Amino acid sequence: MRVTEIDGLRDLWYAVARSDEQSPAGARRVRLLGDDYTLWRAGGGRPVLAEAYCPHRGASLASASVADGRLVCCYHGWEFDGSGSCVHIPQLDPGLPIPPKACLRTWPVVERYGLVWACVGAPATDGPPRFVEADEHGWRVQVDFFEPWAASALRVVDNNIDQSHPAFVHRGTFGDPSRARVPPYELERTATGLRARVPQDVGGVGPQMGDADEGKRYERMQEVELLDLMHTRIRLSYGGQAPDYAFYGSATPVDDSSSIYVRVSALAGDEDVQPYAMFWDFSRRVTLEDKVVLEQTSPDFPVEVTREVHLRCDRTTLEYRRQLARLVSGGAEGEPEATDVPQPRMEGAVAQEPSAAEPAA
Amino acid sequence: MSDDYGLAGYWHPVGWAAEVGDRPSEVLLLGERVVVWRDANGGVVAAIDRCPHRGTALSLGQVDERGCLVCPYHGWRFDAAGSCVAMPQLAHDAPVPSRARLTMLCCEERSGLVWVCLSDPVAEIPNFPELADPGYRHVRCAPYRWLTSAERMVENFTDFGHLGYLHDGLLGSSDDLTVPAHRVEQAGGELHYMISMQVPNTNERFAVTDVQGRRGIQTNRYVLTLPYAIHLQCTYEDTGAHRTLFFVVQPHGDGSCTGFCYQSRDFDLDGDDEPYARFQELLAEQDRIVVESQMPADVPLGPSGELHLPFDRVAVAYRRAMAGLLERVAVSSATEGQTTS
Numbered sequence: 001m002r003v004t005e006i007d008g009l010r011d012l013w014y015a016v017a018r019s020d021e022q023s024p025a026g027a028r029r030v031r032l033l034g035d036d037y038t039l040w041r042a043g044g045g046r047p048v049l050a051e052a053y054c055p056h057r058g059a060s061l062a063s064a065s066v067a068d069g070r071l072v073c074c075y076h077g078w079e080f081d082g083s084g085s086c087v088h089i090p091q092l093d094p095g096l097p098i099p100p101k102a103c104l105r106t107w108p109v110v111e112r113y114g115l116v117w118a119c120v121g122a123p124a125t126d127g128p129p130r131f132v133e134a135d136e137h138g139w140r141v142q143v144d145f146f147e148p149w150a151a152s153a154l155r156v157v158d159n160n161i162d163q164s165h166p167a168f169v170h171r172g173t174f175g176d177p178s179r180a181r182v183p184p185y186e187l188e189r190t191a192t193g194l195r196a197r198v199p200q201d202v203g204g205v206g207p208q209m210g211d212a213d214e215g216k217r218y219e220r221m222q223e224v225e226l227l228d229l230m231h232t233r234i235r236l237s238y239g240g241q242a243p244d245y246a247f248y249g250s251a252t253p254v255d256d257s258s259s260i261y262v263r264v265s266a267l268a269g270d271e272d273v274q275p276y277a278m279f280w281d282f283s284r285r286v287t288l289e290d291k292v293v294l295e296q297t298s299p300d301f302p303v304e305v306t307r308e309v310h311l312r313c314d315r316t317t318l319e320y321r322r323q324l325a326r327l328v329s330g331g332a333e334g335e336p337e338a339t340d341v342p343q344p345r346m347e348g349a350v351a352q353e354p355s356a357a358e359p360a361a
Numbered sequence: 362m363s364d365d366y367g368l369a370g371y372w373h374p375v376g377w378a379a380e381v382g383d384r385p386s387e388v389l390l391l392g393e394r395v396v397v398w399r400d401a402n403g404g405v406v407a408a409i410d411r412c413p414h415r416g417t418a419l420s421l422g423q424v425d426e427r428g429c430l431v432c433p434y435h436g437w438r439f440d441a442a443g444s445c446v447a448m449p450q451l452a453h454d455a456p457v458p459s460r461a462r463l464t465m466l467c468c469e470e471r472s473g474l475v476w477v478c479l480s481d482p483v484a485e486i487p488n489f490p491e492l493a494d495p496g497y498r499h500v501r502c503a504p505y506r507w508l509t510s511a512e513r514m515v516e517n518f519t520d521f522g523h524l525g526y527l528h529d530g531l532l533g534s535s536d537d538l539t540v541p542a543h544r545v546e547q548a549g550g551e552l553h554y555m556i557s558m559q560v561p562n563t564n565e566r567f568a569v570t571d572v573q574g575r576r577g578i579q580t581n582r583y584v585l586t587l588p589y590a591i592h593l594q595c596t597y598e599d600t601g602a603h604r605t606l607f608f609v610v611q612p613h614g615d616g617s618c619t620g621f622c623y624q625s626r627d628f629d630l631d632g633d634d635e636p637y638a639r640f641q642e643l644l645a646e647q648d649r650i651v652v653e654s655q656m657p658a659d660v661p662l663g664p665s666g667e668l669h670l671p672f673d674r675v676a677v678a679y680r681r682a683m684a685g686l687l688e689r690v691a692v693s694s695a696t697e698g699q700t701t702s
Contacts, residue, residue, distance in 0.1 A: 053656045055668045057520075057676075060654030075651045077526040077538065090538035091522040091672045101668055 001303050001328065002256040003153050004034045008327040010121030012230050013128040014252040015262040016109075017116040018146045022047060027071055029062035032120055034255040037107070038062055039116065042082025043069035047111055049118045050084050050104040061104075071104075080104050113248075113264050114143045129192070129227035133235075133246045133266035142276065144247075144263040144283055151294040153230060153251035153259035154301040154324070159290055160232040160249040161224050161316040163198055169293055173286045174204035174214075182313035193226030194319050207282035209242035210274035218242065224316060229323060243269030245279075257299040261287070303328060367687040370483035371588055372467075374474040374609045374621050377501070381405055381475055385430055387420030390477055392614030395466060396420040397475055400441035401428030407468035407477045408443055413461050430463075439463050473501070474609070474621060484550055487590035489607040489623065497605070497625045500637045505620040505645050508653050511589045511612035512660040514620055516679060517652045518591055518608055519583060521556060522672050527647055530561055531640070534576075540672035550686075552585040552678055557598070567640040571602040571628045585679065587686055588612075602628035616658060620645075662687070 003009060016030045017039055027040040029052065036052035038061040050071070054061055059075035066072065070079040070087065079088035086102035109118045110127040117128045133139040149156060159165065167180035185198040203217045223235040231250040238244055245267045252260040265283070267274050302308055303324040310318045368391055375388040375397060385398040387410060396410040396419045410420050412432045422433040429438040429446060438447040445461035467478040472489045491497045507514055517523070521540045525533025537559065545554040557580045562572040570577070578598040585591050589610040596603055607623040624637050661667055662684040669677050 056670075056673075057516075057667060058655040058657065059651050060656070063651065063654055075527060075655075076520075076522045077535070089670065090526060090535070091540050092670060093539055096671075099668065099670070 001301055001324075002299055003253045003259075003301070004256055006324065006328055007121075008330075009033070009229065009253065011119065011124060012121070012228055013110070013117045013119045013123060013125070014230065015115040015128070015146065015250065015260070016049065016118045016252060017047070018143055019111055019114050019116055021146075022116055024069070025066055027062055027064045027066055029060070030118070031254045032118065033253050035120070037118075037120070038064070038071070038104075039109075039118075040064070040066050040071050041069065046082055047109045047116045048082045048084075049107045049109045049120075050080070054078060055086075055102055055104065078102070082106075113141065115146070115262065115264070129231050129233075131233070131246075131248050131264060131266070134248075134264070139246075139266040139268060140271070140276070141264060141266045144265050144280060145287060146260060146262050148254065148258060149251075149261045149291055149295060150258050151291075151297055152257060152299040152301055153253035155294050155297045155299075156251035156259055156261055157226075157230055157232060157249075158301070158317055158320055159294055160234070161194075161196075161226055161320060162314075163196075163224075163316055164311065164313045165293075169289050170286055172289060173282065174202055176203065184312070185315075187315050187319065189319065189323075190225070192228045193323065194316065195226075196224045196316050198222045198224065205282075207278045208236075208245060208274075209238065210269055210278060211242065212278065226316075226320060226323075229320075229327065243267065243274045245269075245274075261291070263287075368588055368612065369479040370481060372469070372476040372478045372482060372484065372486045373589070374611050374619075375407075375477050376475050376611075377504075377621070378405065378470045378473050378475050383424060385420045385422060385424055387418065388477070388611075389613045389615060391479060391612055393479060394418065394420075395477055396430065397468065397477070398424045398430055399428065404441070405468050405470045405475050406441045407466040407475075408439075408463040409466065411464075412437060413445075413463065419463075437461065472607070472623075484587075487586040487592070487609060489592065491605045491607075491625050492623070494627075496627045497603075498627075498630050498632075498634075499623050499625045500634045500641075502622040502624060502638060502641045502645075505622070505649065506617060507620070507649050508617050508658075509655065510616070510659045511610040511618040512679075512683065513652050513655055513658060514610050514618050515585070515589050515591065516660060516676050517648050518620075519585065519593075519675050519679075520673075521558075521675070522670075523651075524558075527651060528644055531563055531567075531644060532560065533558065534561055543674065545674050545678040547678065547682060550587045552587075552675070552682060553583065554585075554675055554678075555580065555582045557581075563640070567636045567643075568629075568632070569604075569637050569640045571597040571600050571604070571626075573599050583675075585675075587682055600628070602626070604628075 024041045024045055027038050030037045030039045038050050038052050040048055042048045054073045056078055057075055059073055063074045064071045070081055072079050077090045078086055081087045084104035084106040086098050089098055107118055107120050108123055112127055113131055113134050134141040163182045167175045167177050171177055183199055185196050187196040200220050200222050204214045206213045206216050221237045225233040227233055233248050235246040248264040250262050303321050305321050373390055375390055381397055385396050388395045394410040395407050397405055397407045400406050410418050412419055414437055415434055417432055417434040419430050419432055423431045425431055429440050431438050436449045437445055440446050443463035443465040445457050448457055467482055469476045471486050472492050476486050525535050525538045529535040541556055541558055543554055543556040545552055559576050560579045562575055563570050580596045582594045591608045593606040594603055605625040609621050611619045624641055662680050
């Protein structure tokens with residue numbers, strides 16, 4: 001399925017701008033789930049997401065200027081406040097009221113973790129999923145990436161929780177095709193997604209912890225979480241051997257075939273032991289390896305699990321498809337009937353299904 | 362052509378006459394590819410730009426010394442009436458099949474422009490009376506090719522609310538944007554309206570206004586000839602001098618349009634034309650950026666499409682008239698269909 005075909009995805013929060021790039025002086029165009037919007041900062045710097053076009057003559061409000069927190073249309077100078085109400089029509093005779101139809105529809109927006117987030121559906125929460133490390137003391141938190149990718153957001157999220165690609169896709173950084181097997185791992189379904197704990201023995205990741213030696217091997221625990229269907233968290237714990245870190249990766253669906261890859265990281269180490277520039281350079285190389293592959297993927301994402309082949313190590317991405325299928329069928333709240341979600345063909349037939357998560361066959 | 366059907370009965374400009382020379386010109390009008398060339402007498406002729414033989418664009422070909430259009434593919438020759446007069450591949454003495462004809466279109470040269478009508482004309486070519494008046498000096502502006510509909514371009518030309526805002530200091534002033542009262546009257550296929558307003562003296566930047574002080578009062582009289590022509594006469598109340606704009610738009614039918622504009626004056630007759638051309642170019646560029654952003658690109662003709670305030674009277678009247686024009690033609694073509702079938 002294509003991302004705009006899944007109505008339930010409209011109810012999630014998406015990062016639509018970096019806080020540091022949304023100046024108080026101008027408006028910008030935001031495209032989300034195939035529709036256009038205008039983003040600007042109203043009084044007090046509060047970000048506002050509103051319609052893309054002026055209700056008067058359809059001029060693009062992305063070309064509007066912002067004065068004292070009011071959006072000023074470039075064509076006739078109509079001014080809109082942060083609630084979307086038109087507060088000034090320069091051509092109107094003094095004393096005449098502004099017509100109530102002269103207003104912009106607005107959508108909920110919050111600013112967290114260095115990003116501006118918006119929801120253009122019916123939000124179930126008052127903001128994006130919590131980034132626990134960002135709310136805890138002692139972590140250095142920064143936006144690593146906020147960049148357009150020519151790939152479906154579903155593909156980007158899927159890749160974030162995928163356990164079987166690193167050995168190949170990341171062989172230029174930390175992957176090793178001769179160690180492609182993934183050890184058995186625990187997977188549990190959570191209220192809004194899933195959580196898995198995958199023990200790893202990896203080489204090449206030194207720069208993430210501040211050690212430029214890429215030859216060194218580490219044993220680590222990778223905790224992978226799908227926080228909701230478009231947001232992921234990966235926590236890497238080194239048991240004291242090196243500083244831990246966490247990635248919050250998500251994809252803002254621009255339209256069916258493009259998205260914005262958004263990643264926030266939290267580092268446990270201080271700058272002198274875990275230099276951010278070294279961390280970022282390495283992350284950049286890894287991310288570009290993913291991007292090359294993802295930008296070749298089809299925008300049609302199969303949520304029907306029988307359409308693909310799944311291995312035991314693919315339990316995270318298999319569960320992702322099942323949860324998407326439940327959202328599509330409107331059964332997101334309850335357990336699916338076995339007939340709703342056909343059992344996939346599992347190659348090798350050795351998969352141990354997560355007990356709490358699976359319906360009785 | 363579906364939606365544009367009603368527009369086919371009107372005359373539309375397709376280019377400056379001076380630019381149709383020895384070679385055929387290719388133009389796009391309401392989605393039709395049209396070829397324009399000059400016959401042996403120098404008159405302009407137009408046809409659907411398609412050779413009846415293999416559908417080749419005749420505009421890629423030549424015009425011969427007898428004013429015949431020569432197809433670039435097989436060398437067939439067509440005279441100014443559209444008849445094929447030579448097929449080089451045909452055996453000697455064999456008659457040219459009578460079906461080898463071009464679809465000819467109504468074509469006229471008027472006011473320095475070439476005008477084409479795609480079906481039987483239902484109206485006259487819009488008039489530009491000052492062009493024959495020796496008291497005027499004329500400046501031809503560069504054609505404006507914009508990525509929007511002809512209706513948006515026409516509406517912008519006659520939109521009062523944006524003058525002092527988008528063209529602050531040039532056509533008005535942002536410190537007073539209220540629009541003086543005005544009335545719009547429809548007379549047949551024309552809208553007539555008039556407005557008096559304050560205009561800034563731009564002469565330090567562009568020596569184009571006949572205003573003495575910092576600001577002057579200017580009275581604008583408009584005749585909008587449906588669907589896409591505007592004659593605007595500006596009178597400077599201080600001196601009684603006139604500046605006239607004659608503006609017509611070619612609807613390409615592919616989401617773009619081209620505006621042709623004359624700027625004429627009965628003052629500064631020995632002056633330099635360049636500031637007038639530059640002034641209009643700057644205004645057009647300020648407009649283009651905004652108008653190309655307008656969504657939807659086709660003007661909503663229904664009454665509830667966009668928001669209209671008292672100062673948007675002209676747009677409301679224009680949309681109503683255009684809706685009527687298209688509906689009337691749609692109705693009459695439907696009844697024709699019934700009687701002939």
